[in-house]
Amino acid sequence: MRIGEIRQLIKVKPAERDATLRRLARCHDIDDLRSAARRLIPRPVFDYVDGGADEELAMAANRAAFQRRRFIPRALADVSQVDTRATVLGRTQPLPLVLGPTGYSRMMHPAGEIAVARSARRHRLAYTLSTMATTTIEDVARSASGADLWFQLYIQRDDGLTKELTARAQTAGYRTLMVTVDTVVPGRRIRDERNGLIIPPALTAGTLAGIAIRPGYWIRMLRNPAIGFANFPGLGAKTIASSGSMFDPSITWDNITELRARWPGTLILKGPLGAEDASRAVSSGVDGIVLSNHGGRQFDRAVVPLDLLPRVRAAVGPDFAVLVDSGIRHGSDIAVALAMGADATLIGRAYLYGLMAGGEAGVDTAIDLLSAQFTRTLQLLGVHSAAELRTIGTELLTS
Numbered sequence: 001m002r003i004g005e006i007r008q009l010i011k012v013k014p015a016e017r018d019a020t021l022r023r024l025a026r027c028h029d030i031d032d033l034r035s036a037a038r039r040l041i042p043r044p045v046f047d048y049v050d051g052g053a054d055e056e057l058a059m060a061a062n063r064a065a066f067q068r069r070r071f072i073p074r075a076l077a078d079v080s081q082v083d084t085r086a087t088v089l090g091r092t093q094p095l096p097l098v099l100g101p102t103g104y105s106r107m108m109h110p111a112g113e114i115a116v117a118r119s120a121r122r123h124r125l126a127y128t129l130s131t132m133a134t135t136t137i138e139d140v141a142r143s144a145s146g147a148d149l150w151f152q153l154y155i156q157r158d159d160g161l162t163k164e165l166t167a168r169a170q171t172a173g174y175r176t177l178m179v180t181v182d183t184v185v186p187g188r189r190i191r192d193e194r195n196g197l198i199i200p201p202a203l204t205a206g207t208l209a210g211i212a213i214r215p216g217y218w219i220r221m222l223r224n225p226a227i228g229f230a231n232f233p234g235l236g237a238k239t240i241a242s243s244g245s246m247f248d249p250s251i252t253w254d255n256i257t258e259l260r261a262r263w264p265g266t267l268i269l270k271g272p273l274g275a276e277d278a279s280r281a282v283s284s285g286v287d288g289i290v291l292s293n294h295g296g297r298q299f300d301r302a303v304v305p306l307d308l309l310p311r312v313r314a315a316v317g318p319d320f321a322v323l324v325d326s327g328i329r330h331g332s333d334i335a336v337a338l339a340m341g342a343d344a345t346l347i348g349r350a351y352l353y354g355l356m357a358g359g360e361a362g363v364d365t366a367i368d369l370l371s372a373q374f375t376r377t378l379q380l381l382g383v384h385s386a387a388e389l390r391t392i393g394t395e396l397l398t399s
């Protein structure tokens, strides 16, 4: 057989010229993106994303809870077409997925929050900008105009600052205000303490050593504007733990009532967990909740949000918006969440691994992987739509 004939038999994809795209093409699931990120990013930064609070019990339990769920699929159901759309707080999206708030994104990649917001816009998914963002509220709104933007609020000790942040988000066109209620004091993340992480990453003896192993990261960082707490000009470098001193530990349900009166758009709470707090959220007049333990980064002995879903759904009724996060790394996890009563899901680390592995294109890869996995899960389940799964899901779950 001649070489030409062999070539015809073996079709090899043409090599991708761009090193980032080449790297991303080798990522077949979120775990591959995580491995790529780990190879590229200095350890203190990677650990900041990857780690959890204290003994990392909650973080491990979050993953285990998704992984242990099993479905009984329905055979012969004609799944040639499946509809993955979901209505999330009044807007229809191609997937029941929202990009959750994560602080300091420009530390993971200089394109940071803008890259994530643009990728979300491209996929017509909502993106939540964190109070602790490294790009201003206004810059993200300008650079990703047309995106469904949500703003995550940490209620500040300084009430004037809280009012200013919400007013800026409203003026800049953010549709939804997400108030995080599980961070009255910062969780203790031992990896960050051991690594001596401060923001922005500084040139210590440790980081100098890191430059030798991860030169690409540092060259990118030094070529781009310095990182800071963009929405709090004048705040100097801080350790992660000390930046939490701005949060108000004395907040109560009265703060939510007050915000409800002031914020004209959609208002949701992120981080109430039990059925009792969920019912309280309904009566406080908010539009929805995100069941979350902050990806296991706050209270290490907190319950797994997914496990609470059926009880919370029963307490708040079928129409109140309940989103869930903490532990989602696969499209099947999104299916599990819907089957157990969630209207949609939020992700944090899944897209950050993509951001670290390849900037905006990496976030695209993360979303595309989750989307393809979710579609295939519906087909293999014998379910025709995300809406159908949300309605009949408990019948298909074995545990």
Ligand SMILES: Cc1cc2nc3c(=O)[nH]c(=O)nc-3n(C[C@H](O)[C@H](O)[C@H](O)COP(=O)(O)O)c2cc1C
Pocket: 048, 049, 050, 062, 100, 101, 102, 103, 130, 131, 132, 152, 180, 270, 292, 293, 294, 295, 296, 297, 325, 326, 327, 328, 346, 347, 348, 349, 350, 352
């Ligand atoms: C690096 C990082 C930074 C985060 N920063 C914030 C934040 O500023 N505000 C917030 O409400 N949640 C924050 N979170 C929590 C996420 O919004 C989300 O609840 C969590 O990541 C979900 O778990 P998962 O990472 O397993 O998807 C952060 C999470 C990570 C990983």
